[in-house]
Amino acid sequence: MSTIQADIEARLSEVEPEVEVLLAEVVGGDLVRLFIDHPQGVTLALCERVTHHLPELRERYALEVSSPGTERPLSKxxxxxxxxxxxxxxxxxxxxxxxxxxxxxxxxxxxxxxxxxxxxxxxxxxxxxxxxxxxxxx
Missing domain, CATH: 2.30.30.100 (SH3 type barrels.)
Incomplete structure (x- = not known):
């Protein structure tokens, strides 16, 4: 697991404990792509909340938060x-x-x-x- 993923998981565990971080990856050096899941599903509102919970990350990277879709990442x-x-x-x-x-x-x-x-x-x-x-x- 990447350091950035561990940092995101630690932060979200405090404020959104039911959110599961499936994969966090740096793409092209300036974008973090974050795949999340939630027992009740992933909504646009949840993606927005997660984005707002990560201000330090947004200072350094563009942030893309989404649901896993049918080709769900497996990282653990x-x-x-x-x-x-x-x-x-x-x-x-x-x-x-x-x-x-x-x-x-x-x-x-x-x-x-x-x-x-x-x-x-x-x-x-x-x-x-x-x-x-x-x-x-x-």
């Missing part, structure tokens, strides 16, 4: 665990079995790694090796 072990049985795309930081991208059913998620039934076979990938991951439509 509990995200992978929650969606075992669903299809996902997992992209690695470096070559893993000669490839960097694996798409298939999530078979298992432990505290250390995720196992994917990819088109080339079953592969286990340590979370530390994952660059980016998201659910994909069936």
């Amino acid at each position: 072990p509990e995200h992978f665990s929650r969606y075992v049985g669903r299809r996902a795309r997992v992209r690695t930081r470096g070559d893993h079995d000669g490839r960097r991208s694996f798409t298939g059913e999530l078979l298992n998620a432990t505290d250390r790694e995720v196992t994917v039934a990819a088109e080339t076979g079953v592969v286990s990938i340590a979370y530390a090796d994952i660059h980016r991951s998201n659910l994909v439509g069936d």
